[in-house]
Amino acid sequence: MVIFDQKSSQRSQPAARFAGWVLCAGFVVLAGVLFASPRSVEIPIAPASAVDRSLLVVGPRREAMKDPPRLMVEGVPENCNACHQIFKSSHAGGEAINYHQELKLSHGLNNRCVNCHDAQDRERLTLRDGTTVSFGESPRLCSQCHGTVYRDWEKGTHGKTLGSWVTDAQSQRRLVCNECHDPHSPKYEAMKPLPGPNTLRMGEQALPHVSEGKRSPLQRWLKPHGEGAKTPTQHEEAR
């Protein structure tokens, strides 16, 4: 235990008093600085970045051919047989001459029209055993080769369900194969990703080393004002 030494305490009293004065003065100066500083620390926040709503449309990925199948011919919806009963539809060379030019066929070995389309009735699809199904029943056609995916789709573990999560609800709708996959080119094409996150939690702002010192009071005096008023933000630098 330290015994109180009256002598030394007497000696240190002026020093302590001086320190007290300095402390008081310091507080006064601090208060003055805080009052003189701008009303709030202005943190530059980037303008709201919004993703175009047209990229966020809910629904099937593509429009599937429905019953009865129709194709726009010269701006008029025509059913398949209207043309196919008149015109010879296939050629030794294999390419479509007038219509269906836009079709990109990339389905592995399955690259013959009549493997899936019925040769006699173009408004129906043909199964392996020779029976035909309508376009609305196309999953049956796909299931002949893609049995495992088909079983998953039946259970709901593959594919997309819209409307409601409630099983057997009226509004629940499970999309069929060709509402996501193009049957002529079933593989998904690579797509452009939407913009990534901006994890600056206060929003977009100047980098510390090029900032105007708003976040560090000391830098306010160390750096002259006005210089580099437009500093590159992290986002711009990354570009």
Place this chain on the structure above:
Amino acid sequence: MKEVRIWDGPSARSGPPEPELTRRSFLRTGAAAVGGMAALAAALSPLRELALDQAPSMDQFLQKHYKEMTAAEMEAALDRIRKKVEERYDVRPHLRDIKPMEGVEFVYALNLSRCIGCRKCVHACVAENNQSRSPEIQYIRVIEMPRGTLDVEKGDHHYDRPTVPDAAHFYMPVQCHQCANPPCVKVCPVEATWQEPDGVTVIDYDWCIGCRYCEAACPYWARRFNFAQPKLPKEQLNPNMSYLSNRPREKGVMEKCHFCLHRTREGRMPACVEICPTGARKFGNVLDPKSEVSQILKTKRVFVLKEEVGTLPRFFYYFDERYPNSIDPEALAIAQKLREEEGDRYGQLPGAAGPDRAMIAATQPQWWDGRQA
């Protein structure tokens, strides 16, 4: 007899004499007072930034915890919030307090084999849930990870590619896992966050004090904090909102994914499920054996993220086994040879050159073997 005095009252005369007011003591006391006042003013100076229109009203200040509010008090609170939203965004919101459904426990499943990392879920979520656009708050984080590892430390969520998916990576979106044993709920000092009977962990934004303990406790980086006043353009406000989910938040409160409970408690799908272009996201009631998520848990290879931390998430990741489209390599080789012989005659009719032997050989090897024999 000596007088024993217990208390020196003000009338006591034997106490020390009142110190005289000298010039020195006046200056000393004065300086101390000025210094003290200055210090006090300095300490209080942040209050200048408190704008009066942002200050909570008395009703809001006295508002009770979500679970303690009576129906009438809740209605009053909802009315107050409606008014505030209308003032700020010029839209009358469809705001209500939706209670959980009976016999429902929500579970989420995500197919890692199907996710292509397009980030549509991220932005559909932001459009639905009225998050602050600036500073940016997003509930879903899509992590791009090198194939062959599940170590999220190797992942990158800032990936920026011209197109996705990248062949060398897979994509793992992470959001609130709605744990059955949630660490965020345990650490909340004011019980502003809790687990609902349908499995959704919710936040009472009016009760949260913004201490961010939950953010630190969450092993899935799912919680977001409003560091600054949230900014949301008026025309982007989603007026369909509920008390515990997507009503506009204030600065200084926590928020996170709530499985879009203003939609899901009315039978609809969460926004991220609806937008997913590949159907990688699945949502449903795990107590219903026929639901898609029950089927996934039953038949798929399922895992949870950071199983070892014991949080028991209600968010499951799963894989597809490789789908062999019933082509065995031997049959495929035969088919390819046949195709080369015949050439690619797309429109070939059966009458012209017989059936497509290559396809039949590939998909029905037995048939081909029979022909050969």
